[in-house]
Amino acid sequence: MTHLTMKIALLYVLITVIVTTGYAQPDSLNSKNTVTNNVGKSLPYALVAGGSKGIGYAIAEALAKRGYNLILIARHADSLIAAKNKLESLYQVHVDILSYDLSLDGSATAIADWCMARNISLKMLCNVAGFGGSRDYLSLSLDSLRYMINLNIGSAMSLTLTLLPLLEKNAPSYILNVGSMAGFAPIPVKNMYSATKSAVVFFSYSLRYQLQEKNISVSVLCPGPVFTKPEIKKDTKEKLGWIGMQMAISPEKVGEIAVRETLNKKLVIVPGTVSKIMAFFVRALPRRFIVAIYNRAGKKKS
């Protein structure tokens, strides 16, 4: 059995290598340096859903550094105001803030209406809002699980659909969805998180081709561990040990890489070399094998 598994794995690696090196990128979207700053024209805007903290804030900052005006969406007005003040004092950009619970159905439409009414020259939509943690399926309430589905996938699908007319008008434009390495293979202890992130990865792949003719580039950020909160660091150290610590990178780095690669029109963005290697194996090896390893790691003291 393991022999067969190894053979399949080797076959996969071989095919992947042949395919990725052999066929020309079907989308020919790899032209570098497409950063458009439109100096003189109306200033470009980027909307960051979940932009007040963590990776979302880091993405907002990387965009501000490049002269993008920002619209930040989050639930709490306080952290939004703090983010706005910080970004406006550091960079010469304008920051708008909108307080919405993105897990609720009406939010995306209301946000889009706000943008349309102002005819915002929207160049980039970043869907960062998401929810996950050390507690997941079987240790979270059903309501929290539904919240996770609505926030992690529903909000990205809704904002993309409602803001599409503006992105089309301002093409070439960009959509950055935040997935996770957990979206590459199922993680038993992070069951729902992993499942929702897989849906985000699938959504991004499909969307990229659906929007190609409209000159809108779609990217998906799939980071390994990012220590945005102390408990993530603790959890990673306990469950993934040394390799987890090597994989981890700071939110600032993730944000910077995410924005750079999105503007380079890269589809899948995995920040960090160790994470890139891990991501390759997680996707290349038989899924059942990876899940068994994840399962064993997850059982470590938590």
Place this chain on the structure above:
Amino acid sequence: MQYALVAGGSKGIGYAIASALARRKFNVVLVARNKDELETARKNLERNYQIHVEILSADLSQPASAGIIGKWCHEKNLPLKILCNVSGIGGEKDYLSMPLDDTLYMLRLNTEPAIALVFNLLPLLRKNKPSYILNVSSMAGFAPISIKNIYSATKSAIIFFSYALRYQVKKDGISVSCLCPGPVFTKPAIQTDTVKKLGWFGKQMAVTAEQAGEMAVRKTLQGKLLIIPGMLASIVSFFLRILPARLIAFITYRSNSEN
């Protein structure tokens, strides 16, 4: 006196699964929205097999439904052996060609009922171990199919959920399976769509609902994780899983724009 609950069991693959269970002398609880169709299904099953059928009319897209179904089963102390999550929606229309409400409806109907029913019925399944959970996904869950964007994404989530759940409930004596069929002609519209988009090959890959249901139940009872009915569908699935996702998304997008 063992029971199986089939969510979405009045028609299509769900009904075929219910029949395959009835053939094996399981009593069946059918859950669906349409009461008339439930009655018809009950009559057919009770006439053809000497079993008892209960029907529950519920809209599984409503968050409250899973709670009501769970309560009903717990009150009866149902000897539940198998939970089958079949309800789902797909179709020719998908992201960008349907309104936001339909998109969110698809997202929820394809993911939440399974998640909520397993959650609520787990105590009963634990009590009646060894027991089984069968989630119905699709081959579209193996790789991103651009033209079926949301459908494909939700079905991937169900596959992930099944893999992870299998490990989570193993110690409870519960086996989790996931049915990933290719085209199944449960409606004339599916046949037209398949022939149009996948041509001769799609027709060869297709299996009947009865075949899918029979195989799903047999393999679920054997404790198999992934169930793909049909030889050709199995081969195609292998490639869907092994080839780069980017290539599949590209090809499926192209195949659509040619029509």
